[in-house]
Amino acid sequence: MRVLKLYLDGRPAPLTPAPRLENGEVLIPLHTFCEAVGAEAKALDGGGQLAVCKGDLCIPLKQAETVSIDGVVYAPLTAFGEPLGLRWQAEGDSLRVTSGAGDRTGLGIGERPPDFTLPDLYTGEPVSVSDYRGRKAVFYMWASW
């Protein structure tokens, strides 16, 4: 078992108790985690069946999926993370969760990105974002490694 520190969209979001990695599976403390990602864990129909709800979307959890440790209900993130639009990665002692914002790069739609000028890979000729004014352009960043 490994205790994990939660990062939400790149920022530390400590939970008590903390998420844990058990047998390769990420277990999160259900109620505090849901709160942190703007969701809610609640009993369906007032019964014992728990569900994770966000907006008008509710994902029921199977009883077998949840586990109670020291009075705290834990659930595997795989039980509801994807339908909620979360992506995550447990690495070392960090659990990095992105809510779709982690794929952003620090600019908003409609803003003008910083103009950059880079050399052509073959000719060395400088090319700028502003050279593409008047046309739509897709810049794709990649690497040989």
Added chain:
Amino acid sequence: MIAQDAQGAGVARPWVEKAEATYRALLDQHNVIGKAYSLKFVPVGILVDEEGRLARAVGGVNIDDEAFRRELTGWVTTGTIPRAWVEADRRSTPRALTPDEAEADARFQLAVVLLEQGKREEAIAELKRAFRLDPENWLIRKQLWAVEHPEAFYSGPVDFDWQKRQRQEEDAEMRQK
């Protein structure tokens, strides 16, 4: 297509040629984009409209992904920004570099210059310092791997098993500290 390659055009060109690329290929040896756009990994797509305004910055972009291709085609033909892009945008908060990230970038820049001067060992030392300052920055981390262990990257297909082992070893080392 913009290659994020501190080692220069020589390592990037073979990939472009193998792909028989019909689009323009650029080189970003000094992590200009990484810094301007706070990128910490590739691949990333940046979509800019006729007025030079951002329509979408998307990580892990895959042109073979059908949903993304549909969104992209819609945007190119009609100029409509898909709801998914707007929602992803709404959830995000831009932020400035932390002091550690800024120092990591400075050391990365230094490493590029050292590489150009053929001082490989010194470049590796700087890249290692940069990596420790900004361990989540995969542009730095994997660049370091490629410089220090070229055999895992540039002789035949990229060795992903090697990368996995390397990552586990480094992560274990960082946990001990």
